[in-house]
Structures are given as structure tokens and as C-alpha cells.
Amino acid sequence: MSSDLLLRATSLSKVYAGSKRPLSTLCHALFGTETDSADQFLVLSDIDIEIRRGETVGIMGRNGAGKTTLLGILGNVIQPTTGTVERHGRIATLLGLTAGFNPNFSGRENAYLFCSIQGIDRAGTDLRIGAIEAFADLGRYFEMPLQSYSSGMQSRLAFACAVHVDANLIIIDETLAVGDANFRMKCYDRIRKMKEDGQTFLLVSHNQNLVANFCTRGIVIEGGRKVFDGTTFDAVECYKRVRTEQLGDSDIAVRSASTHAASLRNEVSLSGFRLLDQGDSHGAPFTVTCVLQAHQDVDNVAINFGISSQQGIVVCSFNGVGGAGHAGRIVAGSTQVIHMKFFNRLLPGRYFLSAVVHELRGDVAKPLSLYQNVLSFDVTGTDEMAGIANLGMTLEFGK
Amino acid sequence: MAHGGVSAGFVLPFFVGLSIYLFLSDIVNSSTVLFVSKRTFVVKSPFPIWVLWVSNLFRATVHAIVLLVLLLGLAFLQQRVSVTGIAWFFLGVGLCAVFLCALSLLLAALGPFIGDISEAMRLLLRVLFYATPITYPLTMVPTAFRDWMWLNPLTVMVELLRAPLVFGHMAPLGVMSGFALVSVLLLCLATWVFSRVKGVISDVV
Known part of the structure; x- marks a missing residue:
């Protein structure tokens, strides 16, 4: 030992x-008798x-x-x-x-x-x-x-x-x-x-x-x-x-976590994740694009995006189910290009993008496909600040 | 009450029977729900559950000691105490203690597995109260049924204590030795059952 x-x-x-x-x-317990399975x-x-x-x-x-x-x-x-x-x-x-x-x-x-x-x-x-x-x-x-x-x-x-x-x-x-x-x-x-x-x-x-x-x-x-x-x-x-x-x-089996995309039902899929703009300065826009492809007719599609840090902490997630991420009805064989934009207020480090495609039925959001850490990107900068988000902190000295 | 031609009044014989019945009721009622009522110790804590059984016995013993003191005080007041009577009385108390310990452990071990066992025991105790010579002497029971009365362990316990304390002589030797044997066997059975089920009690409480 x-x-x-x-x-x-x-x-x-x-x-x-x-x-x-x-x-x-x-x-x-007493007699070791078999119990009904x-x-x-x-x-x-x-x-x-x-x-x-x-x-x-x-x-x-x-x-x-x-x-x-x-x-x-x-x-x-x-x-x-x-x-x-x-x-x-x-x-x-x-x-x-x-x-x-x-x-x-x-x-x-x-x-x-x-x-x-x-x-x-x-x-x-x-x-x-x-x-x-x-x-x-x-x-x-x-x-x-x-x-x-x-x-x-x-x-x-x-x-x-x-x-x-x-x-x-x-x-x-x-x-x-x-x-x-x-x-x-x-x-x-x-x-x-x-x-x-x-x-x-x-x-x-x-x-x-x-x-x-x-x-x-x-x-x-x-x-x-x-x-x-x-x-x-x-x-x-x-x-x-x-x-x-x-x-x-x-x-279900012992496995190591991986970052590949996988689909739940394959009715709707996302593919071609790419980073279009990556501004290095604080507040510069970031744009990620991907293609939504329908393999079957789905009445009401909504998409969630999220960015998490290397420690697994969710920095920001966009809840498309709430309304702004609705793609509406999509028919089998159709495609849509999606642009997801945000402003770079991240501190230096590696970040991961994940996405979930939902089908909305009434007030229920049923996940159709999940893309965990499908895209990673690095943010560079100085070591002035530590953490996740740059809130533009400054110090002023006065008398 | 009369026993072998000796009149003993009513209070002391009744109080002997009532005391042992109260002790038995306390043991039975508390043991059947012991582990269920202490669930957080059984399923949430690395607590040796036999300690719960021992602590419950200690609690019941404190009540029993109070009853014992009252009983002996009453016997002294009625000037019915003799040295041999007291010796046989405490031997009877010892035998009853072994039997009740065994019964308590068995009921504590089985209680979590048998739904409504506490309700069933309450009913049984009610029946036992009337089927035991507590409010009446054993001599009042028709001869044809008297031998059957000894199958009731509460009858044995009552007579084990009543005979020496009230009438100054020991209970029938056959009854005493038989009860001692039954108590030891019951203790062995209870220990075996508890050792077998203690690991799965937390699964069912």
C-alpha cells in the first residue's frame, strides 16, 4: 500500500x-435467499x-x-x-x-x-x-x-x-x-x-x-x-x-472528456465552426460562424451559445431559447449561416465555445444536438489583470 | 390476593405485575421503532448502531429502577421483605433483564423490515395485559388453562417477581430454569439476527 x-x-x-x-x-440478509430481481x-x-x-x-x-x-x-x-x-x-x-x-x-x-x-x-x-x-x-x-x-x-x-x-x-x-x-x-x-x-x-x-x-x-x-x-x-x-x-x-463507459462534436438526434446539426474576427484590443468584436443544417423538418429551432474558461467556468452564455436565438421553422435539406458576435472583454487565456440546438415545443426546450467545446481560441494580452473578464479597471491617485 | 393460602392484599401483587408490564411495554414500544426514529444516525453518520440499542436499554433501565425502588419501598412498608425473598427477587430481576435485553435487540433488528410492527405490538401488549395474571392471581385461572398460561413469558416474569417479593418463596424451579434457557436462546437468536441485518438496516429505514 x-x-x-x-x-x-x-x-x-x-x-x-x-x-x-x-x-x-x-x-x-438472514438466509441468503434470492430476491426478485x-x-x-x-x-x-x-x-x-x-x-x-x-x-x-x-x-x-x-x-x-x-x-x-x-x-x-x-x-x-x-x-x-x-x-x-x-x-x-x-x-x-x-x-x-x-x-x-x-x-x-x-x-x-x-x-x-x-x-x-x-x-x-x-x-x-x-x-x-x-x-x-x-x-x-x-x-x-x-x-x-x-x-x-x-x-x-x-x-x-x-x-x-x-x-x-x-x-x-x-x-x-x-x-x-x-x-x-x-x-x-x-x-x-x-x-x-x-x-x-x-x-x-x-x-x-x-x-x-x-x-x-x-x-x-x-x-x-x-x-x-x-x-x-x-x-x-x-x-x-x-x-x-x-x-x-x-x-x-x-x-455510458469510463471515458476521458473530449472536445469533438456529437449529435443527439441528428435532426438538425451545426458544422463549419470558424472564428472570423478576433480583435486583440479590449472591446474588439469577435465573430464566430457556423452552418445550421436541417436533416428533418423541425417547427421551432433555437440555439444557445456559451463560452467557458479553461477551468470550466462559464464566462457568458447566450440563451437563444429565451427568444433572440430562434431560427424558427426549418425544413429538411435547408441550411442557414449563423454569425455569433461578442465583444472581447476576456483576459488572456484559452476559451472554449459550446453550442446547443433545441427544438421548442410550448415552453419545453428539447435538445437536438450538442457541441461541447467545439471551438477554442486564445486571448493574448498583458498580465496587468488576472481572472476572466476585463472590466477596464484603473487606478487614479489624487491628493 | 391469595397464594398458597397466604393473603397478600391487592396493592403489592398488582404493583409487581404492573411494573414488569410497564417495563416490557417500554422496551417493546421503543425497540420496534428504534432505528427508524434515529434515522439520521443510521443513514447519515458513521455511527455504530448497536450504541443506539444500548442507549435505549439504559434509558429504559432508569425507568425500571424507579419502579423497582417504589416496589421495594412498598414491600418494606407492608413488611413482606425477607432476605431469601429479596435474593430470589433479584435473581428473577436478572432473568427478566436477560429476556428483555434479548427481546429488545430482536425487535430493534426486525422493526425496520416489518411495516406497522409498532402498531401490532401495541395491540399484542393490550391483549397480554389481560391474558397475564396482573390484576388477578394465577390461582384464579381455571385449572384447565393454568398450564397454558406459562407459555406467556409475561406470566413467567410476573410470577418470578411476585412469588419472592409478595409471598417470600421462589417461583417454581422448572419455570425458572425453563425461562432462563429460553432467555439465553432468545439472546443468541437476537445476536445472530442483529449481526446478519445490521448492514442493511440503513437500506430500509
Whole structure:
């Protein structure tokens, strides 16, 4: 075993029996009897994961993809149906706001409870309780029962406890999503600082920017299977494809994210993406052109464009479904040339263009084809400013 | 109440039966919903769930100790306490404790898998109250049914405590040894069931 290995999951699978037949689960557990396969559903299938010291791993996936079940198994809360998990060191698990908390206990008592679950004795918690109280910043609520807390306050307490138990690996499942902006900033600063100190995190989030900014590795789960494990940029791109349902069942397989275009139904396609104008100066126009081609009649076509940074952060997206991007009815065999224009307010770096063609039916936009990172371009400039957008910042000095 | 020709009044024999019934009710009602009512500990936290069972037993034991103190106080007031009676009484308490621990663990393990088990248990306890010599002595039961009454574990527990505390003698040896054997077997069964199902309880609560 490598000394920096904290967690290794091998061939993890989880099958739940249908909620109507808990007795079959009981019989299976007691006597090993076979349960009706029609009454079972596979939540996770054949997942291998390794987490090493110092990594910050982000797990993304749609609702019901199996993320929380996976974290539950990794955090030793849920037992896998098959497969093994090796754990090395202390693992702090936050699978929910009130996970491991007693609603009748005060914040202080729950902090002691949380620490005791993590294997810290009372004397050890006495040393930490001041820091937990200060970080949670709950004021007099710290002495009041948890059931009187808002979800944001529960999030504060949970996160404060998790980051003060000296865990080798901290597992967090969307717990931060409900906190107020100031507290989330505080948490992110804390995560950043702990990362710099070598702390290992495993985060589940739908927030692509969070994963892009904080994680060193991204994993995408879809349909209970790991469909991607690699760089955060590629993971974010893979997740975007998953969200737009590009991956059909036959497509689901471990793969690296790629930037080639792919079509969902081939009724309408975009091709010939080219950059026509690329002004180097701030505010100069950029023009991207492509050709819309219909292979079947479609009543109402709309197009979305988006530009994202190398970190996967969406810089700007143009929502054609909202009205301005309607191409109207197109007939089979027809083509249209599309010009997408914007002004260069980007800071130096590489950027990627993506596009989605939708068919509008009533208030529903059904994706027809998706072009993820179909075109990339570099913006050059000086290093006066850092970030994504040039807002024309200046400094003036006066007496 | 009369037992072997000894009159013991009504309050102490009734209170013995009622105390053990209340303890049994507490154990049964809390154990069947134990893991469901503590769901966040079971499905959201790496919490050893057997601790929940132990903590529930401690809680119920505190109630039982209060009942025990009241019971002994009442026995002292009625001047029915003898050294041998107290010794047999605590032996009976020990046997009841083993049986109730086993029952609690078994119900806690099975509860999450059986829908409405808590409602069924409430009904069963109601029936048991009337089918057990709590408000009446066992001698009042027609002879033809008396032997059948020993199949009710609550009857055994009541008589294990009532005979020494109220009448100063031990319960029938056969009943005591049989109950001890049943309690140990039930504890083994409960431990086996719990060890088999503890991993999947989080799947169904």
C-alpha cells in the first residue's frame, strides 16, 4: 500500500430492494435467499476509486445518479452489496445537515457528540470546542437546541465540526449549498487554506464552478456508474454532457472528456465552426460562424451559445431559447449561416465555445444536438489583470 | 390476593405485575421503532448502531429502577421483605433483564423490515395485559388453562417477581430454569439476527 493512500474502493456495487418489499431484504440478509430481481434496483455498479493524501476530489452527477450512496459507502455509513473499501486514517463524513446530530441537543452538545463519533474523547473536544464555536459563529444559538436552527445554521455547525476533528479525509455532500453567502465564502477560504496545508477533501456538488475552482480531480457519476475520472476541466465538460442527456445507456463507459462534436438526434446539426474576427484590443468584436443544417423538418429551432474558461467556468452564455436565438421553422435539406458576435472583454487565456440546438415545443426546450467545446481560441494580452473578464479597471491617485 | 393460602392484599401483587408490564411495554414500544426514529444516525453518520440499542436499554433501565425502588419501598412498608425473598427477587430481576435485553435487540433488528410492527405490538401488549395474571392471581385461572398460561413469558416474569417479593418463596424451579434457557436462546437468536441485518438496516429505514 502506498503511504499516501487514504481510501481505496474496489468494484463497489449497491443494490437496493424495492421499498415495498423490505421483508425480502430481511430474508436475504438472514438466509441468503434470492430476491426478485424485478424488485431490485442497481444504484451503483462496479465503481473503483482511490483517494490520495492532498487531493481534493469533486464528484458530480445528476440527481439519483448515486453520488450520496457512493459517499455513504466510502464514509462507512452504508454497506456495499459487493466490493471492498480500504480506509486509512480518520474520515469525517458530512452526508447531511443533521447527520449525526441530535435535534434535542444544543449546538455545543452536538459538537461534543460529533467529535465523539469521530473518535475524539471529551478532553480532545474541550480543546477544540472554542474553535468550533468561533467558526460556526452561531452566537447564543450555540447553546440552544438544534431543532431551533435554520438549515443554514445547521450547515454552519456541521461544517465547523467537520473541519476541526483533524480528519485525514473530509467528505462533504452538498452541505454548504444552504449556507448564506458570507458563511460559504468563509468555508471556501477555510477549504482553500486546509488544501494548502495538505488536507484531503471529497466533495459532492452540482456547482461546476466549485469543482473547477477547488478540486484537483473530478469524477462524474451517471446511472450508478463512474463515467469519468480525471482533470476537473474535463470532468466539468463531461458533466455538462451528462446533464444534457447526451450520454445514452450505450454511451455510458469510463471515458476521458473530449472536445469533438456529437449529435443527439441528428435532426438538425451545426458544422463549419470558424472564428472570423478576433480583435486583440479590449472591446474588439469577435465573430464566430457556423452552418445550421436541417436533416428533418423541425417547427421551432433555437440555439444557445456559451463560452467557458479553461477551468470550466462559464464566462457568458447566450440563451437563444429565451427568444433572440430562434431560427424558427426549418425544413429538411435547408441550411442557414449563423454569425455569433461578442465583444472581447476576456483576459488572456484559452476559451472554449459550446453550442446547443433545441427544438421548442410550448415552453419545453428539447435538445437536438450538442457541441461541447467545439471551438477554442486564445486571448493574448498583458498580465496587468488576472481572472476572466476585463472590466477596464484603473487606478487614479489624487491628493 | 391469595397464594398458597397466604393473603397478600391487592396493592403489592398488582404493583409487581404492573411494573414488569410497564417495563416490557417500554422496551417493546421503543425497540420496534428504534432505528427508524434515529434515522439520521443510521443513514447519515458513521455511527455504530448497536450504541443506539444500548442507549435505549439504559434509558429504559432508569425507568425500571424507579419502579423497582417504589416496589421495594412498598414491600418494606407492608413488611413482606425477607432476605431469601429479596435474593430470589433479584435473581428473577436478572432473568427478566436477560429476556428483555434479548427481546429488545430482536425487535430493534426486525422493526425496520416489518411495516406497522409498532402498531401490532401495541395491540399484542393490550391483549397480554389481560391474558397475564396482573390484576388477578394465577390461582384464579381455571385449572384447565393454568398450564397454558406459562407459555406467556409475561406470566413467567410476573410470577418470578411476585412469588419472592409478595409471598417470600421462589417461583417454581422448572419455570425458572425453563425461562432462563429460553432467555439465553432468545439472546443468541437476537445476536445472530442483529449481526446478519445490521448492514442493511440503513437500506430500509
